Every structure is written in structure tokens, then in C-alpha cells.
Amino acid sequence: MTESGRPRVVIVGGGFGGLYAARALRRAPIDLTLIDRRNFHLFQPLLYQVATGVLSPGDIAVPLRSILRKQRNATVLLGDVREINVEQRYVRTVEGLRRDFDVLLVATGARHSYFGHDEWAEHAPGLKTVEDATEIRRRILIAYEAAEQEADPARRRAWMNFVVVGAGPTGVELAGALGEIAHETLRGDFRRIRPQRARIYLVEGLERALPGYPEDLSEAARRTLRRLGVQVRTGTLVTHIDEEGVTLGSGEDQRRIDARTVLWAAGVQASSLGRQLADATGAETDKAGRLVVEPDLSLPGHPSIFVIGDLALYTHQTGKPLPGVAQVAIQQGGYAARAIEAHLDGRRRRKPFRYFDPGSLATIGRGKAVGDFGSFRLAGFPAWVAWVGVHIFYLMEFENRILVATQWAWNYFTRRRGARLITGQPLQPEIKDPA
């Protein structure tokens, strides 16, 4: 308890799970601390639009302090939690700050995983942070600039080959955007190369694109991607990635794609705090490092420690894990808030968490999407309209809604992308003179 006599609730992570939990606790008589290493909440489902030059980082990020400003029971703390002490009930940040808790909620999510090939990371960036997005944007734009300057045809080709690894929603969205960049956005921008001649490969180990969706939607996505010039290679494993390109398959089926731009959308792994928490509590984890949680989202044997979102493995509803999407985290955040209140009141919360699946939407390009709503499915323009509506609705601030809507309208009518900045590292000095 604090001086105020109110129980201390610490939430680690200001993503969808942590933030929605914090907001759902706004009327609780507690001392709430939300700790995140970033000062903003990021609307991750639109991050690929930053990576592909439609939106700016500021459009999809809202300061956590702004969101919780009027919530008097809440304190926001900027810090990178590295230590969780379950016995003595405190967390500590790498900056040296310690916070004691009576109840802990961990919602630190996941980062991308290279399946044991961490050396691929530098050649095939994934998309989790704002910095990832601006780095991917830089690589895509630099590739065309380098191709324009490159005299050697084989090397020019390698700059104009793009490989996206993994055909889940993020991979499909990235590949679709790459197709649009080549065929629409950059049309006419160059004098020596024709951006339309870029080749975009979408590589997936499983047998179809959007493996989590019904088969007919996978097929619809594949057709749309093909029209955008994307070559979809399903049932194909990536066996090697280096600076020059990727190797697909092995043995006789082995194939090489020379590509200077490779994007990783294949796998995720739970945040490293999960491992620590598992060691300290004896909780089980799956291969991806997610923690197996109880029906009330607490850890087994630790009724005051909750884990939600991408860090949690919840199988009590269907026997299969819930997917790692924003909706699951949002609903778990709301449930966890009620569970925390019940726990602090000494009540037992009996009703297990139940995920209400509002349906899934994946966009493939301008005016095109697929949607799976269980009883009915959508493809094409109606699905895209639904996608636009849902994403605008969930943006936190009114200002962001206006900004995002403006830029989507701009992109829809002009096919341009306004945020095509190359920032950070300049062009590689290895490019040779074509003259």
C-alpha cells in the first residue's frame, strides 16, 4: 500500500493491452503506474503505412501522458523494465527506477523473430517500432534511387527486386503497398529506370497467403496481389538471407533471388520479460515465448500477476491460442481491469475471459481488402471501406483521425504517397557511376 492507503497497480507496456487496461481502471481507488519505454502509444496496425510512405509516425502515435492526463489515479513512467521481482513485488527499469506493486499487469507484447537466424535481422528488417518503419521506408526509397544510378544491369535488377518474407496480414499489406509504389506512386518519377518493372516477391512457408483466413479470402488476396504485380510463392521456405538476396528452399528445389531489399514479416517472439516472468513464477511458455495464463488472465499460482496481449497464450476458449491481434489485447485489457478490481476487493472472479471476435480485415491496396466476419465474408471495395472505418474509429485522438483520413483521401484520389522521406543514413557510397 502507498501513503494514500490505496493499492499499487503497475502496468508494464502501453500498447493496446496495457493502455486499455489502464483506462478501464480509471475509476478504481488505486495508485496506478503505467510504465513504457516509449512516451507514446503506437497504433501498430497502421505502421506498415508509415513504412510505405502514406502516413507519418506522428499520425499514428499519441503521447501516453496525453491519453492519461485527466486520469488522476494514473502516473505514466518512461522506462525500460528489465527486472521483475515476484517475491519482493517490484519492477525495476534499466534507468534504475524501482516501483513496488500489489498487482502487476504485464503487457509488453512481442517483437519479430528470425527463427534462430538473428544474423538475418540486418538484411531483412521487421516492422514493430517507429524506427523499424522509417528504416524500411528508407530502404525501399533508396533501392529505386540506387537502381536509377546503377549502370550494371544485374545489379540494377537486384535493386529492383523486393522480397517480403511471410504472408500474414502484415506481409500481404507490405507486398500490396510495394506493388502500388512500383506501379502507381513512382510512375514517372525516374528517368533511367521504370519503377513498374520492379519485381515483388511474397514468400510464405505455409500453403497459402493469409493462412489465418478462410480459403476463398486467401484466393481473393492472391488475385489482388497478382494484379498489383506481386508474385506470391507459397509453400516456400526461406533458407538463407544475406546482403545480396534470399535463398528459397533447399536441395534440388533451391532457388536464389537477388534482392537488395528484403522485409521480414514472418515470425514473432514474446518480449524478453516473458522469459524472466516464467523463470520467476514457474509459468509455462510456448515456442514463441508466450506465457500460458489462467482463465482470468493471471499466472498460475500468482493471482495478482496478470499477463495479456501478445505476451499471453490463452487457450481456454477454443483449445487453440487466440491470435496476436489488437482486438484480443484490447478486450483482455478491459477484462484484466475488472479482474484486478475483483482481486483487490477480495472477490473471486469466476467467469473466464471470452474473446468476442469482431472479424478480421486485411487491406491489400488502394480500395482493396478482404474481411472475415464468421457468418459472412467481404472482398474488394466493401471490405476496404469497412477497413477504413474500423481503423479511423480506433485511432485515439480526433486530430489523428483527421490527419489519417486526409492522407488516405489524398492517396486514394491521387495515388501519391506524401511521406516519402529518406532520413537517417544517406545513400550507400558503393554505387557506381552509370555514365
Place this chain on the structure above:
Amino acid sequence: MTESGRPRVVIVGGGFGGLYAARALRRAPIDLTLIDRRNFHLFQPLLYQVATGVLSPGDIAVPLRSILRKQRNATVLLGDVREINVEQRYVRTVEGLRRDFDVLLVATGARHSYFGHDEWAEHAPGLKTVEDATEIRRRILIAYEAAEQEADPARRRAWMNFVVVGAGPTGVELAGALGEIAHETLRGDFRRIRPQRARIYLVEGLERALPGYPEDLSEAARRTLRRLGVQVRTGTLVTHIDEEGVTLGSGEDQRRIDARTVLWAAGVQASSLGRQLADATGAETDKAGRLVVEPDLSLPGHPSIFVIGDLALYTHQTGKPLPGVAQVAIQQGGYAARAIEAHLDGRRRRKPFRYFDPGSLATIGRGKAVGDFGSFRLAGFPAWVAWVGVHIFYLMEFENRILVATQWAWNYFTRRRGARLITGQPLQPEIKDPA
């Protein structure tokens, strides 16, 4: 001449000068190459709004290729020009690309200068690039976060002291924005500190703020700054800057301000290409490295080499150098285009360049500005409305106008700043626990 038989014009620099020259040459029968090390034109007068969290970089940057897409005589080249060979008439980029020219226009502008104290750069960033702006934004926001976490009162105070060096338009705009951030934007965002208690110092070596403006406007600016909580110290020299703060004056008058955030808006120096060009052509330079140009903006004795914008020193109109503002560069770009055409036609251009001064506007905060239009002066809200109109007008793309207008309206009515992202380096690990 090229294969096409058309003369080759190379423009180095895609700022206001180079870009407006390129556009003014759109109907000329030439092969035009615009070389810039960035892929975008930056609307620099609004860069301080990125540094202070109102706008995103993408809002004030437009890809050069986008702007010149339909101009068929123009090629955009991404590259950092490091070598100008006046004898053999070529330029070469650090990436190794060489471009021959018949006519050369150099408009590479200026960067900030620390008057021989380059060691101050790391403690007092200046504001010239997008990266500068996001770095300054990071420092401002981190300062409040660190203050919130700091237990020691003296150290907390140092985090809440802000020093802006130089009270020209940029310094005044930055200091005004810092005042608004403290008193309006962050109000209520923190739990331990009160952002309103931040102290903002604006230090100027000359006797008044906005030394380039009439005295009554300097006075108006000073009053407005004071109302925003900014302490203006004129006639005060900065003699030392380190990580802990700044030293003002020397001898008995010496004074120390402990401040963890120091911003540099004091001096500029011509881009380093100027030095090279001076050595190669024998052109004179002033203390700031600007090249003395002829009445037609060419270099003395080199009628096919033109220098404009912040890199040029033009004294033929009033005997005094023209100011380093966007309007001068824009008008010189247009004039240079005509002079280049005349030169290529073998005509002598007799009429010297004349700057038409449309007036100067500096904004100090939300709804406040000062304007000097020669015959009449404005201060307060009317000046601010004029400032808003002029800046929206000069933004290159319709989309940017909408985005900037939206965010200004948002800021005006809510006093919030939407783009408050801390990106790049996280919080310094040296912060100690206040608990």
C-alpha cells in the same frame, strides 16, 4: 553538350534557391540535373514546428522527384556533391557519380556555426535538418521526463531550465514554442513536476531580440515572450557550453545557468562547397563563408557558374548583404534561371538582380507574431494571421497545406501538440530513483 545536343545545366541543392531555379527553367531547351543529398525539398521556415511537436517531418517535406516529375528536361539525382571541378566542368558526388556541366548553379545553403566552438555542437544542437528537428524534439521531451523522475532538486531544476542561444527569428520562434510547451501543452501531464515552472532563457549577444527588425517590433516580441515565461537576456554573450549548462559573459559579469537542454540558433556558416568553389575560382568570401557574386549572381570571371541563396553574398542592391531568408533564395532562383537562359543564348544579361522585399514575419506563439512590411508594421493576432496565410501559400503540395492547416487549427483550439514522439535514443540511464 549531350547526345541530345542540348546544353547541360547542373543545379546543386534542392532548397528554395535550387528548386525554384529548376522550376523556372522548365521550358528551357536544356538537360537539367538537380542534385541533392536528400530526396526531398524541406520547407525550412516550419522546421522549428517539427522540433516543438506541432508538425511531423512529412508535413513539410516533399520528394524532389514528385515536384519535378512532369518536367521532362529535368533529372533528379540523389547524391552528396563533394567535388566541383571548374576547369574540366564537372561535379562529383561522394557516391562516385560524375556529372559534366555547361552551366552550374550552386545553391547548397548554410549550416549552423558555433563560431569556432565545434565542441558545443553535441550539447547545443542547431536546427537545419529533419534529423536536427527530431533530435531537438527528443531533448525537449526527455528533459521533462527526466525531471519527473529526478529526486534531487538541483538536478531537477537543471532538467527544467532551457536555454536558446540567439534571438533571431528561429531563436524567438523556438523560445516562444518552449514557453507554450511549458505553460500549455504539458500542463497536467505530469504528477511530480509542474511543467509551468520550467525556465526558458533566450540569450542574444546583440542589444535586442530580432535584431533585423525595427525596434518597436523587437519590443513587441520581447513583451510577448515575457508573457510566455521566456526570460530574454540581450547584450549577453555565451562564453561556454557543456553538458551541464551554459556560461554567460566573462570576468565579473560571468554567470552560469545550469540547463540540460540548450538549443543553438545563433550563427550560420556557408556550406563547405563554398570554400572549394572560392579556391577554384578565386571568388571572395565573407567571414561566414558566403561567396561574393556579380550583379547577375554569377561568380566573377565565371559567367557560367552561378551561386544563389544562403551561399551567396549579394551587396549590389543596398551595399549591405541580403538576409538569409527563403524569399531571397526564391527570387534569386527565378532570376538565375533567366540569367542562365540568356547566357546559353549568348545574350548578355544587363539588368542586375533586384530583391523585392515582401516584408518579414516572425511568429512568437499561438496567435502571436510580428511583421515588418516597410511602410507598415503589424504585431499580435493580425501579424499571426498573415504569417499563417503566407506559410500555407508557399507549401508545395496541396496535401501538405491541408495537413499543416489541420494541425495548426488543432493546436490553436486545444493548445495541444500532436507530434510529441521521442524517437531514437531512449532515456539516459544516469537518472536516479526519486522514490
